[in-house]
Amino acid sequence: MNISVPDSLAEQVRARDLPISAICQEALLDAVERERAKEGVSSNFAAVVERLRGTVDVRDRERQKSDREMRGEGHADGIAWAKDYATAAELQYMASYDPARKEGSPLRSLFPFMSDKKNEKVTHIPPIKVKDPYWAGFIAGAGEVWAVVADQLR
Template sequence: MNISVPDPLAEQVRARDLPISAICQEALRKAVELDEKKEQLMSDIQAVVDRLRGTLNEERQRHTDEGRELGILWAKQYATAAELRQVAEGDGEDFERGIGTGASIAQFYEEVENNYDEEYSEEHNDGFAAGAREVWEAVKELI
């Protein structure tokens, strides 16, 4: 292995009669150790990132599932045919709990959740609309 050193530095090393090989070997050992530590740290960090992402995905899925269950319950027990159609056939982006769907969603959340004013996640709202849509698809040809 050859290394290159700028002339002024080479002159300073020679003037001090420093052991070039020993110094270079020690510097390379330290560089390898540092690189191994960084590699291990990045591996550990990636494991933490993967685990944390998993918890976020689990939480999102829980919100979606809870919203879906509530959407099905609302559709079965509270919604009028017009409200159910509006939620089920909407494009999903204009559905927001209680907006433009009459009072039954607001009443439903007050009665079932006791917290109509609480902010729900997008996943919850998507799940609610999906649950209502499932019921609508099952009954629309029958009404």
């Protein structure tokens, strides 16, 4: 096997008395190993893609099912809270919930409601996030109760 290099590079190699054959062999071995690694990965890409597609689909279905279940649980809890725990002001606040509102949350009755639900004293309630399926359902459930009773309270 012969290799060609530019004259200027050949002069620099000779001037430093570098072992040309050993350096070339090492560089060629590195190149062969890189190509072999690419071939090993490339030949399995189809199987990897199929496996990943299946995983994504299953996880999406599980997440969607979980989201539906969480929304349903939140909806039932929102109705229960509205019927048995909420004050009129709290119910109105929740039914028109706006996360951009700057005032503090007047939802004190959430603490006893959640404590009763969990059978333990709750001292912290995570922030209400409209995009969270549980809270979206909770707000919707509370809103349904408010829609029924609001006119009767005025």
